[in-house]
Amino acid sequence: MPKLTIGVDVPWVTSWSGEPVLGVAPCPSIDGGLAIGQALSPGQGEPLFASNHLFRQRKSVRELGCPMCGEPTADGDRWSQTARWSTAAEVRAKGLGAWLPADFRDDRPLLDAGAIAPMHRACAERARTACPHLAALPGQALTAFPAAWIVVPLTVEARPHAVYANVPQRGVAAVTFLQLIGVPDDAGG
Numbered sequence: 001m002p003k004l005t006i007g008v009d010v011p012w013v014t015s016w017s018g019e020p021v022l023g024v025a026p027c028p029s030i031d032g033g034l035a036i037g038q039a040l041s042p043g044q045g046e047p048l049f050a051s052n053h054l055f056r057q058r059k060s061v062r063e064l065g066c067p068m069c070g071e072p073t074a075d076g077d078r079w080s081q082t083a084r085w086s087t088a089a090e091v092r093a094k095g096l097g098a099w100l101p102a103d104f105r106d107d108r109p110l111l112d113a114g115a116i117a118p119m120h121r122a123c124a125e126r127a128r129t130a131c132p133h134l135a136a137l138p139g140q141a142l143t144a145f146p147a148a149w150i151v152v153p154l155t156v157e158a159r160p161h162a163v164y165a166n167v168p169q170r171g172v173a174a175v176t177f178l179q180l181i182g183v184p185d186d187a188g189g
């Protein structure tokens with residue numbers, strides 16, 4: 001098998017089989033908040049194209065680093081093929097309303113990028129050509145990512161071991177991935 005190059009053959013954000021998921025710990029990707037950790041050894045084992053790496057995903061959304069090449073993106077060069085138009089009402093219906101400003105009208109358009117931060121235009125075009133999943137999507141257009149955005153932490157409840165406890169143990173929320181929502185200028189007034 002030819003050697004795979006990260007950023008060319010394999011997106012920077014992709015997990016590798018040699019990167020086991022670790023426990024809950026404070027994570028610098030979210031300013032020391034509790035998060036699920038994952039070993040950092042990209043290139044070890046096989047790329048797991050369907051799995052984002054937990055730390056790299058959070059870092060990429062938090063810093064708007066390109067998930068393809070891992071480098072920072074600048075205003076005006078942030079593109080997404082997979083983001084889809086949504087509304088404040090839809091985001092609220094998913095239970096994520098706490099992360100939206102209360103004065104956002106229900107019909108305010110938002111660009112839900114899900115877990116995938118926008119890419120450099122060149123990287124997005126390369127990904128579309130190289131990735132069979134992206135090449136097969138009905139939508140081949142690249143959407144410009146807005147200059148404002150909201151980051152929503154997705155969490156799981158991490159429970160302490162309770163082997164000796166006869167009192168129910170309260171879990172703590174630990175962040176898994178970050179969800180990114182673009183906020184276009186409000187045209188509706």
Ligand SMILES: [Zn+2]
Nearest residue numbers: 066069120123
């Ligand atoms: Zn890039």
